[in-house]
Amino acid sequence: xxxxxxxxxxxxxxxxxxxxxxxxxxxxxxxxxxxxxxxxxxxxxxxxxxxxxxxxxxxxxxxxxxxxxxxxxxxxxxxxxxxxxxxxxxxxxxxxxxxxxxxxxxxxxxxxxxxxxxxxxxxxxxxxxxxxxxxxxxxxxxxxxxxxxxxxxxxxxxxxxxxxxxxxxxxxxxxxxxxxxxxxxxxxxxxxxxxxxxxxxxxxxxxxxxxxxxxxxxxxxxxxxxxxxxxxxxxxxxxxxxxxxxxxxxxxxxxxxxxxxxxxxxxxxxxxxxxxxxxxxxxxxxx
Numbered sequence: 598x599x600x601x602x603x604x605x606x607x608x609x610x611x612x613x614x615x616x617x618x619x620x621x622x623x624x625x626x627x628x629x630x631x632x633x634x635x636x637x638x639x640x641x642x643x644x645x646x647x648x649x650x651x652x653x654x655x656x657x658x659x660x661x662x663x664x665x666x667x668x669x670x671x672x673x674x675x676x677x678x679x680x681x682x683x684x685x686x687x688x689x690x691x692x693x694x695x696x697x698x699x700x701x702x703x704x705x706x707x708x709x710x711x712x713x714x715x716x717x718x719x720x721x722x723x724x725x726x727x728x729x730x731x732x733x734x735x736x737x738x739x740x741x742x743x744x745x746x747x748x749x750x751x752x753x754x755x756x757x758x759x760x761x762x763x764x765x766x767x768x769x770x771x772x773x774x775x776x777x778x779x780x781x782x783x784x785x786x787x788x789x790x791x792x793x794x795x796x797x798x799x800x801x802x803x804x805x806x807x808x809x810x811x812x813x814x815x816x817x818x819x820x821x822x823x824x825x826x827x828x829x830x831x832x833x834x835x836x837x838x839x840x841x842x843x844x845x846x847x848x849x850x851x852x853x854x855x856x857x858x859x860x861x862x863x864x865x866x867x868x869x870x871x872x873x874x875x876x877x878x879x880x881x882x883x884x
Contacts, residue, residue: 598832602828602831605828606837609840610840610842610846611843612821613821613840613847614843614851615848617689617851618855619809620683620688621691623680624680625684625800629677629684630789630792633677633680633785634786636810637783637785637789639815640815641779644818645780647823654773655776659771660772663769664776667764667765667781669788671758671762672782674754674757675757678751681747682748682750685747686747687852688851688856689858689864690732690747690751691848693848698755700871700875701752701756703718703722718877720877722874724877725878726874728869728871729752729867730867731866732868732871778826
């Protein structure tokens, strides 16, 4: 990759690793529903405005159903699950567990796409599962029922991402990625709007909370997606996917710097197992 591509990849990992910090701050103050609704509506609106300003056609009349399904499965559900998890576990845990997304994709691709489960993929899935188990016992948290529910929510979110990627591969091949990014988030927010009146924020909205909302929506959604799809166009989807390898490191560092979270050796070891297992799953098989 060119230096500019590497710079985009690292920047994207830093941004998306930081998104879990924003969520960890916002979820207790706004609640999971309002945290997600503000993120996707603001982020999606900015991307849609950008597409219109640049003359980019989203072909909404043809693909609105795909945008709706992708919005619900790729944004509404996983974002709410991560926001719920942020109430009970450190942000660094969430970002490490998020890195199991490629493993979930490989697992779902077997029954849904008919892909073969090779020895290397099985080894990768086992390593990833061992990494999750290690992270779940890494401390310094109390492994109670809420902790278990939060870990399960993170893993369920990765299954949502995996299901969405498979759906896009089967049903949204002709849709343009940037259009998917913008309109799927808009639809994700519209789905949540009827629930918002019943999920009012439990605390006052301070200027700091408002700044975090803007940071999560504009930086972690709007700007990040523009970077991501530029990266896909320049280096291809497989190399762009390696952003998942870098996100846990940034997530742990940001959590320690801004939230005072503790980084333990078992967390690092579990993260290494997950990333190693992901590498085994993503490695192309021999012809």
